Amino acid sequence: MLQYRSLKKKLEESGGSNCVAKQEPTCGVECGNATQAEDIKEGKTLVTSPAITVNEFKLIRSGEDSPENGGKTYFVQEIQRRLPRIEKKHNVFTDDFKIPVKPDVADLTFRLPDCKSDRHTLVLDLDETLVHSSLEIQKQYDRLLHVEMDGNLFDVYVKFRPYLFQFLQEVSKLYEIIVFTSSIESYADKLLDILDPEKCIFHHRIFRDACIQHGRYFIKNLDVLNRDLSRTIIVDDSPRSYFYHKSNGIHIKGYFGDSPSDNELEKLVPLLRHLLSAKDVRLEISTKLDSD
Numbered sequence: 001m002l003q004y005r006s007l008k009k010k011l012e013e014s015g016g017s018n019c020v021a022k023q024e025p026t027c028g029v030e031c032g033n034a035t036q037a038e039d040i041k042e043g044k045t046l047v048t049s050p051a052i053t054v055n056e057f058k059l060i061r062s063g064e065d066s067p068e069n070g071g072k073t074y075f076v077q078e079i080q081r082r083l084p085r086i087e088k089k090h091n092v093f094t095d096d097f098k099i100p101v102k103p104d105v106a107d108l109t110f111r112l113p114d115c116k117s118d119r120h121t122l123v124l125d126l127d128e129t130l131v132h133s134s135l136e137i138q139k140q141y142d143r144l145l146h147v148e149m150d151g152n153l154f155d156v157y158v159k160f161r162p163y164l165f166q167f168l169q170e171v172s173k174l175y176e177i178i179v180f181t182s183s184i185e186s187y188a189d190k191l192l193d194i195l196d197p198e199k200c201i202f203h204h205r206i207f208r209d210a211c212i213q214h215g216r217y218f219i220k221n222l223d224v225l226n227r228d229l230s231r232t233i234i235v236d237d238s239p240r241s242y243f244y245h246k247s248n249g250i251h252i253k254g255y256f257g258d259s260p261s262d263n264e265l266e267k268l269v270p271l272l273r274h275l276l277s278a279k280d281v282r283l284e285i286s287t288k289l290d291s292d
């Protein structure tokens with residue numbers, strides 16, 4: 001995580017106008033007016049076994065667990081593991097993340113052209129979903145990219161997630177594939193050329209400048225895809241990035257290059273096959289989320 005943040009920071013610092021999102025949030029809503037989840041009640045129970053309320057959850061996350069709130073630090077690892085699902089399910093964010101208002105479709109300055117195939121659409125995040133990249137020197141890596149950003153050249157060490165190429169082969173037979181990344185184009189496009197040298201897997205590549213930047217977060221508004229969202233799925237390690245379209249999102253555990261036995265991509269394939277038969281993938285995904 002540290003490395004990724006370092007990468008992001010360096011990319012942002014070095015990027016100047018080319019790297020920072022060109023499109024300011026079209027909503028124009030500041031944090032104070034944002035629609036932060038309204039259903040958060042401090043006494044609301046997030047998980048039942050053990051019973052942990054929103055307030056306790058926040059305390060545990062902030063490292064302030066104590067006997068006064070039941071001494072539930074014991075469960076912190078379990079809660080950490082489930083954090084993305086909990087955030088997604090309950091709209092609970094323990095830091096400063098607030099949700100900007102989603103722009104109207106009519107106000108979008110960028111939209112993909114109409115879909116030419118009758119396939120469902122699978123939107124894939126890049127960093128920590130398909131690969132892990134770092135600006136720090138790595139002993140083990142799969143590719144070393146030389147990425148120019150705002151006149152500076154950076155070495156980017158890339159580690160492919162296990163099963164990556166098999167996964168791409170499998171899903172590209174089933175779906176229209178779109179990569180939607182909050183990373184800058186000069187880095188991501190170079191990497192995607194390596195993942196798809198024949199340009200037969202990714203139908204579209206969408207980069208940071210199509211995201212809505214809100215503070216240090218980049219939100220992926222699926223409306224820019226110009227697709228039928230009842231037939232569109234996004235796979236991302238950050239539920240925040242698809243917050244406008246939670247029912248379209250499948251959360252995948254983040255990959256940080258240090259787990260050779262990682263099989264998250266492999267595990268996804270049966271679910272993605274199953275969703276092809278769903279009349280509305282959002283109902284299937286919501287049902288799955290409710291049962292987690």
Ligand SMILES: [Mg+2]
Nearest residue numbers: 125127128237
């Ligand atoms: Mg990611």
